[in-house]
Each structure stands twice: as C-alpha cells, then as structure tokens.
Amino acid sequence: MTSPRSRRQGQKKLSRKMIALGVVAIVITLAVVVGWRLAEDEPALAEAPEADAVLEVQQHLPFQILIPLYLPKGFDRASVNITVDQGGPNGEPVVELAYRMRRGQTINIRQWVPLNPDLETLAGSKPIETKWGKGWLLTQARGVIALWVDIGPLRASIYSHDQDVLTREKILQIAETMGPASRRQVFTFEVPKPEIREIPPPPPFEPEINEDGVQEFTLTITPGGYSPMRINVKKGIPVKLHFRALGEVGCGNTLILPIGGASAQSVTLESEQDEKIVEFTPQQAGAFTFFCGHYMYRGILTVVE
C-alpha cells in the first residue's frame, strides 16, 4: 500500500507528465498553425492576373496598355485574349484586349494612340462626361454598346455586342478605372485637372507700436518683390523702417520712399548683409508707392488716420 506521500508524489509526477504533454501538444499545434499561416500568406498587394501577359505585349508597343480595375462579375481576367494589329508603317498599332465570360460574351477594349484625335469620330455616338474628360457613347437599339474615351494621348474603345453584359453604368465604371497593368509601373497618363481659384491677397502688414512709441518693422527686398508688399502705418506716429535685402536684387538695393516731408527718402544697401534704417513721421494720410531704383519692384505704404 502506497503512502499518501508517495501517492501525492505519483500524482504530481502524473500531473507533471500531463503538463509536459500539454505543453508539447500546444507547441506542436502552434508550430503547425504558424507554418500553415506562413505558407498561405499572400503578398499584401496582388498583381492582376493578366499583368504579365499585358506587359509582354507592351514591350513591343510605343504606348502603355491600360487595363480596367473593375470588370463585371463573371469575367475571367487570366484568359484575356490580347491581339495587336499593326495598322501600317505610318498607321497606329492597335491593341485589343478581349475579356470573355464562360458562355462566350465578350467585353473588348481596344487601345491606340490617334495622331489626330479630333479627326477620328465614332458615328452616331453622343458625348458623355467621364473622369478623364469627354467620352463618346454609342448605344443602339439592338446591338453594340461602345464608349470611346481619351486617357491622355491614348484612346480606349470599350465595347460589347451584348448590352445585358455591359450596361451603361458598367461601361462607365470600366472606363474610369483604367490604369496600368502592373503595380510595378507608373501611370503615365493621369492628368489631374488643375484647380484654379481666386486667392485673395494677404492683408496689409500693420507694424506694432513698440515701447518707444515707434512703429518699427523690417522691410525686406527679395527677387520676388518686397516683403511685406503692403504696409499700413498710423499717421502722426514715428516710423522706423529697417531695410534689408535677401538674394540678388540688382537695383532693388536702392529703396525710394516718397514720403517723410517735402522730399522723398532714398537709401541704398551696399551689400547683402547691410541694413539701413529709415526714420520718419508720416503727416499726410494716403497711399504711397515705394519702389526700387528703376521702378521695377514696387510696394504700397498706406498711411491711415
């Protein structure tokens, strides 16, 4: 008969074994799971299935072939049929991508670089706004649907004889998601529309009155002009203007201020490091133009009440 102590020790041994087994099991499981996950790990950015085929064709062409990011459901990208027609020695090479569905429905994308895009028109098409600008859409009662769109210099004709497969919304979506075939490429045709906005000029600079009761500020002349270009000073309060130059300003080294008494004040900087101080008290309200020696650089000093 075993003593309680030995029994406890046995149990401890057993439990240790179990613990050991458990640890081993966990380790094995972890190893298997990690190995499985590593093996299945796909690259974070997947290439389009047809990218390699397109790139191979593209190396013989003078333009970049674009493929759509969006295709309606059911189209197998990997089986895309790429044909190149050489139009002629002076003609444009045309590449045609034909994506097929299982039952034979096709979406074709024909691409070429027209030499005179305005002179090649799709008869019976109407203009339609796309992300790339104006496109031309052809829809017929029974038959072909086609969209011509110019992506930079490249013209793409997206068409299908089957309007159920390629509806108007889908054809627009295909056109607007056209891009380079591979992530290894730069998109050469993206032309962002420039945004032209009226920007109001910055408000005039108003120097603060320091503890001496003087409006003190620095006027810098740069090749781009005076900084600040517009200054508001108060009448009757003395002004102390530090004049400096920054960069090659030529005749801008000479500053002519036509205020401060009966005659204009004028200072000239000897070098880029030089600083000249102009002091005056404006007595007359109004706007006065200050300028450089040849009246090329100009600014406005406004004396307010």
Added chain:
Amino acid sequence: MHKLLLGVLLLSAMVLAAPVASSLDAEPASAQATITYNLYATDGYVKLADGTPLYTYGFVGGEQGRPLSYMNRLGAVVNDPGGPPAPTGGPITAAEAPLAGNAQLPGPVMWAKVGDTVTINLKNLGTTVKKAPNDPHTIHLHGIDVDAANDGVPETSVAAVPANAVAPGAGNVVVYMFTPTVAGTYMYHCHQEADIHVQMGMYGALVVYNPGDAAAVDRTRGPNSGFGGTLMGATYAKDEIMLLTEIDVRQHRSEEAGAAGGAAFNPVNYQPQYWMINGLSFPNTIHAGVGFVWADWLATHKGYDPLITGSVGAKDKVLVRLINLGFETQPMHVHGFHPKVLGSDQRAWTWGYSPTLGQGLEKNTITIGSGETYELLFDFASQAQKSTYQTGTQTRYNATTGLPSSNTTTTDPVIPDPFTPPNTYIGGPTVAGLVGGTALGIPFQTSQFFPFHNHDDYKATNNGVYPGGQFTFVVPLP
C-alpha cells in the same frame, strides 16, 4: 458521429470540386468576334468588257490584318500582305497614299455573322483627277437598321471629308460600329449625292451568316468560298453573290471632266450602255475575254465570281444572293432551273421554303428593283449533268471544244451513231471531249451551260454587242 464525418467529407469534396468546374471552357466555335474593315473612298479607272476605260468612284481596302489584294487603275495586281492600313485622321499618310486613285469595282465584300461586332473605318482619300469634284463620302449600310446618326446619310449624320482637300475636318475618319442581328444578304453604298455616287461605283456586297455556318467558321472563308450554311430554313452547300449594276458612260465622263451645273450630265437622262454582274460583263462573267486575266481579277475581287456551278452527284443546293445596286429594275431569267425564293430584303418569305407545305415560291424569272435583294436556292439535283443530242447530219459538234455547233457548219463533224463504239451515251449520243476546256476553269466533261441572264435582252449586250452585259452561266457538274 459517422454521419457527421460523412457530411463533412462530402462538403469538403464539393468545395474542392467547385474551382475545377468553374474554369473557363474552351472557346466555342461560334464565339462572337470583332471584325474591323478599313475602307478608303477614292476614285479610279476600270476597263469594261469591250476594253473601254471608265472613270469610277469607289472603295478600296479590306479586313484589318488580313492580306489585301487589289487591282490598280492600270489593271495590275497589288498585294499587301500586311493588310490595309488603319486610317489615320488628317492628311494622307505614307501608308495610305498607294491606295489613292485605285478604287475597286465593286467595293470589297464585307461579311460577318450574327452577333459579331463589326467596325468599319472609313477615310476619304479624295479624287486624284484634278477636275473631278472632290466630294465627301459615307457608307450607308443598306438593310442593317442602325440609328440615323450611324446610317451613312451625310445630311443626317457625318461624312468623311477628303483628306487631300483644304477644308475644316479634312481627312476625318468615320468609324461605324454595328452588330448584325439578322442573317442574309445586304449591301453598302455611298449616300453622298446618291444619284451620282452610286452610279459611279461606290457600292459593294455585305453578307451576314448565321453563327453555326461553315462559311463563317474563320475569316479565310466567307461568301463564294465553297462553304455553306443555313438561311431562312434552308441548308446550302455554297453561296454566290450576284450584284447587278449598270454603267452610263456619260455620267462617268461628266464627273471626270468636272462639268458642273448645266454642263453636267443630268441623271434623269440615265440610259446605260453596259450592264454588269459583280462588276463584270459577259464574257468576263464566265472567266473569258480578250485581254482579261481571270485569275488576277478573282484574286483582287474575292467573293465575286459570277459563274454558278454545283455538283449534281452531291445534290448541291447553292444559294445565290441576288442584289440590285443599279438604277433599273432587272428581270433575271435562268434556264433549266426554278430556284426557290427563300426570302427578300433579309427577311424570309412565308411559304418561301417549306418542305412540308409544298414547293414554296419557285421563280425562273425574278424581277429585282434597285435596292432589293433576293435569296435564291438552286437545287442541282433537279438537273442532269449532261445533255443528250440527236445523232445524224442534223447535229454537229466542234471536235476541239466538244461544244455543239450549228448544223449549217458543214466543216464540223456530225454527232455519231450511238451504237458505234467507242461512243457512250445516256439516253442518246452525248458530246464527247472536254467541253469548255480549262480556259473556263471547268475541267469536267459536261454539256450543260444554262444562261442566267437579264431578260431585257438588250441588257445582255455590251453597248449593243451581243452577247454581253448581264449574262452568266449555271453549270451542273458531276
């Protein structure tokens, strides 16, 4: 427990099998295709059957990517293995320049099958003759029922402005895209000043096949390639195009001289002197003629052979696609056969071909107006391959050609007695020898040449010289 395991196994099997099943099938034979034609409108010269040179307008070009063979204005064959260049908008490019001034008569055959997407790129290269008017041109797809803006009528849609002109938009390329939905025989022609341009030669045949047709299996086949299909319920072994037109040389000379206004030829005075099938007048229609090289003409006008042949032994049914692109109504009469009229203007005629309800509509003289088409089915099993001729001094034959000759030609031998060997006969003496010889391309011993001609018989002349004009043969072969 076991059921669960079985269920899991089944489920996993299905999941594994699914990707295999959804892989793409092999491309079906009737897969929809895209066909592109590059056509150029220009002017040119052709020679009529009696050697008269004729100034024409027309189209030249063909299918993109397929070898192009055309006849230039001097009658020489020009081969372009790369195919016609794709038109480039703007002035005439170096690739397009050789085509200018070489319009074909008739324009190239265009063909597709139902469901294909057809694209036609048209560029106008302008006229090369200085005095001739340099007009815009279009392509009207006659019978296709596209919408008006695509229809090729310049007044309601867009026209191609000559590339050699100084005008806004000169050298523009007009792209027509359509999907044929009905199989049949169509035509295309220019619709700019149609009263002049159609007469001047700006026309051609357009054929649409059903998706399963043997003639449409690949782009090397097509009309008149020896392959058949089905149309309007009938099955045919091969098809032929017969495109009827006429020529009034005064219209052509007026355009060539650039006469405008009052001095120009008034189309209401139209009275042709020449009549043509597929641009040929007899004897060119049967591959013969002085100074006419049939092989060259056929190589440059693929699909337009007007000589109709069929095998009696194989019980061939031959589909003849009759098109009228002239300005006169023509009664076309065929000897020896009553072809069934399957349909007209790309639509089947009710009772046109109904084996269960009787004979359908059979005509041996069919009157076809300008712009109409008729689908005629010739059953070669209905006619024998050989004729039988009387023996005796009342029947003679030409020993060289084997053709029968008049019984007043006493220098020719008499058709011999059937009982004297080595003559063989079927129901009577037959004319021995190679009838027709190889000059007509018919190497078989036959004696049946059935005229298929315009029954306004003055139109079977070349400016009054008989036989000529719209006159060809139907030849049953063994």
